[in-house]
Amino acid sequence: MKKSLLALVILLSVGMTAKSQVKIGFEVSFIEPQAHYAEVEMTISGLVKDYIDVKMPVWAPGSYLVREFSKSVEGFGATANGKTLKHEKVRKNAWRVHSGKANSVKIKYRVYAFEVSVRTSFIDDTHAFLSSTGIFMYPDGMLKQASTVKINPYKGWTKVSTGLEPVAGKQFTYTAADFDMLFDSPIEVGNQDVFEFTASGVKHEVAMYGGGNYDKEKLKVDMAKIVEQGTAIYGENPNKHYTFIVHNFSKGSGGLEHLNSTVLGASRNDYNTKEGYKGFLDLVAHEYYHLWNVKRMRPIALGPFDYENENYTPSLWIAEGFTAYYENKLMLRAGFLTEKEFVDQLVTAVSNVSNIPGAQVQSVTEASYDAWIKLYRPNENSNNTTVSYYAKGEVVGILMDIAIAQATKGAKSLDDVMKAMYLQNKAQKRGFTEAEFKAMVEKISGQDFTDFYAKYVNGTHLPEFAKYFGYAGIKVTNEQEGKSTPYLGVTSKKTEGRMFITAIMRNTSAWVDGLSVNDELISIDGTPIEAAVERMPAITGKKVGDVVVIKVARDGVLRDFKVTLNNYPGIKLVGEIDENATELQKKVRQAWM
Template identity: 35%
Template sequence: MSPTVVRYRVSLPRPHTHLLEVEATFPEGEATLDARMPVWTPGSYLVREFARHVQDVTASTVDGTPLLVRRVDKQTWRVDAQGQAVTLRYRVYCNELTVRTSHVDGTHAYLNGACVFVYTDATRELEHHVTVDAPPGWTSFCALGQRDGAFVAKDYDTLVDSPIEVGPHTPLTFSVAGVSHEVVVWGDTPADPERLCSDFQRLCEVQARLFGGLPMSRYLFLLYLTDKGRGGLEHQSSTALLFPRTGLATGRGWEDLLTLAAHEYFHLWMVKRVKPRALVPFDYSKENYTALLWAFEGTTAYYDNLIVRRAGLMSAQRYLTRLGETLTALHSTPGRRTQTLAEASLVSWVKHYRPDENSPNSAISYYLKGEVVSALLDLELRRATRDARGLDDVMRLLWERHGDGSGVDEDGVEAAASEVAGVDLSAFFERALRTTEELDYSVLSHVGLEANFRPRESASDRGGTPPKGKATEARPKGWLGLTLKGSATVATVLDGSPAQDAGLYAEDDVVALDGWKADGAALVARCEDKRPGETVRVTVFRRDRLLEVPVVLGAKPAEAVWLSRVDRPTEAQKAAYQSWLGAPWDEAPGAA
């Protein structure tokens, strides 16, 4: 056995118990061996305490002589190694099917390295080998190369960044820029796997052209089709995608899957290689703070729709509709007036990933506002350079200078953008990142567009489209100012709303309106039938006590946003629009 290798053996003797058995062997050298389990996984900025799922830890020499092992804190096991090689054996409970955790059952095993493999500080830079003892008929899939039947990672960081899927799967394959790509699907196989591969291939090709090639020798998509849930987590040469299987049957659902895949693939460059310097190297034992998540996640969110558009899988008009929906989500969040975008990035550890009933009032998503700021930045760059350059050039500049993983300083993205623009953009960034002022949408005029605002027309109204008719605008509708969950439970009472002023609470269960039974949908509809200034009586159960709360209705705020074209565009605006979205100004709405 090589003295310079950390070796793991993983087995699943009883997958229905959701238990994974791990054997970790560390080479000789340490007098005291402290084996640690990460508390978070890169790409998901929340302390998840993975060690809570570890049990039955024992230690021995490689020849089997037992060694004393004791737990010294929430994540560390200490062995008096006396310089000998040490083998730790432990089991991990894996029954949380998300892209950030691990899941083992009778159908498969998804192993996310941060919650499976312990490490030591002294051996993090060594090669790490993983052998998987798969059940009969199952195959192990991982982006890592193999040697002598083991997956080989050059160091612990690479191992953590290389999830393993084990199961009776048959992968789908395609190639981009000479690089092999595999798609491994758990759950029901999509009805049209050829379309899935074809569309994924087009998304990857667009990004390969943007950056001038691919930074890896092979790539693995792990796609988990479930009954609910949506999410993705990027890795160095792979990604895990969680998506509701029913969504694949609708046009919007398919569009959402493509944007999710495009988002995670974009992270091959931004996050996995170009990353904030504050994350170099990762500290797996605690929070790693940076104010740059708006750029690395928000900018990626901007590109995910744009890449689908560039791949010809979304029309220009549909792209504008989705951007309007994003703007609507931003303007429907009172927290944008409370938390800056830079702060949202910095405190994601306690805000974004730990939402509560007051989060819409106190916080803003760095994904959401970051996407909008990135769109405006792209247009600012295009306006400053007369469409000679744009955000693509900033991405390529960051890739050229920081693609080696050395890290970007906290002001590095702003400096790169100003360099590309050829003008000082500090005023733009100061307003967008470090104040809670409303964003300036006047730059939309560069591409012949303008932002319009209207009240939402129903609870399901996402915005993005103009009002349906003049009747909608003619009579103001009554507004309570709360959101609901389930059939009639108050989820959030919005800041400054009539409901807040009247004293309605989150977790109130709505029973009736003006003495008549009302569930959530009826409550909203019947309030909208009334006018601002009218008083309604909302009957609720609060901690099992029946209460009646009078509420003076307000006017529905104009928070739904849609983008429209200016009436008399100049030729310069038409050309700028086409340069940005790759579609002629006069293209028919809905055309690809």
């Protein structure tokens, strides 16, 4: 027994020593950027096995869809000591290199990058944006291994922007403590306009690609305000430095959070308009708030990551929905929204979710869990069967925040829950479960939230908007109440001069009386259809209960449908701050805002 134990200890010791001696380095070059390619060289030394498997992630954390990044890889090959090594593909995203116990292996491959988004790589003759999960491979079983990345910019390119730590004395060379850090660090290469500001004791770099009518000095001040408001909620800013990579296009949008950086899509000529500038700051607030919510305080399933498979969690409504909500709070507190604008935006958010038929079919936890197969893969019926965990999660955040403030008479708010969960996860060094989050809400509020969860988290109950906003002294009314508005229930789109139905709302006139998506709309009561159907006099001029004859072409066959117009089922909420609110309502409102 003693000999066996000794042998096992020696074997484990040798294995650990061998693993600790492994070194991994990448070198990225751009020989044909105009053709949208990156050349990647990966060196792995300290090997002891006969073979090594290298893998590429199939998805990017923060964007919950399997994107199959390996589809863009070509020209894979490997050498050792100057000799070509045998390799084979062993699964869709994995290559096995037969190293023959060579100590060091050099792997080369090319990546085609031509998809404009914040989550995918794009390369042309003006710049390279490297979304790391679609560029770098990792040795199987070595996700915790450190690595270095050297960037060789294309001729004329002079700058590299990334959240990775630079290696002292080596230009454009960076290090990552493990592959989680590498995959969480996008890289911008080119001639981007770079400026800096310091906020909450942290240096922030902003790398602007694509030009634009932005005012750098104004952005430095205003972005700093958002940083400081986010830090104020949590009491600390966990980064030493932070990088904003901003892609300015004719029409740009979207953002993706990372541990100490973010990628933003913006419209280059909208910075000097009120709505455009506010929209950009909204995006900054959303992605920066992720620094705490989801990058540190996260659902337990979201890290350590499985980069080869879906990572399911019922808690994306907290990770994304609450972040969508908090971008409004940061904007209010930073002075970019008035209280009236804040109320209007949130009341509209509640109204919009209430008008989605799928919100009464899919709970916010189901929406979170099914993100992988539903949110990013919508079809013509999605509006009737699903709801975005962003949108519905935001509404749950609004209601929960006000409920906590009401329960504590204005002493506490959702801010206190988020900070407590952040500190708890930091101490535990792991993510939270749904049960733990609910328990913290109940601890902070001193109230049982079982009924709230049954209605709004695990159920599909419509928001009791008058009740919750009323706690904060906000009067909310439904402008549609008591109105009689004939409504067909279709959305349509003109294609090559012909009008087609693109979606039908559940239980509306069109749904009940047989119209279908892809029907070509020809006429209503003999009047040719030339514009959006719902706005045609043939609909707006009728009364609820009237019957219209709608002619369509379905698969080339003309058909007439008699459709009875029902009343518009939606709501349109308007909020008003009550100046005669009670002292309790004012305290709740203050805690909330």
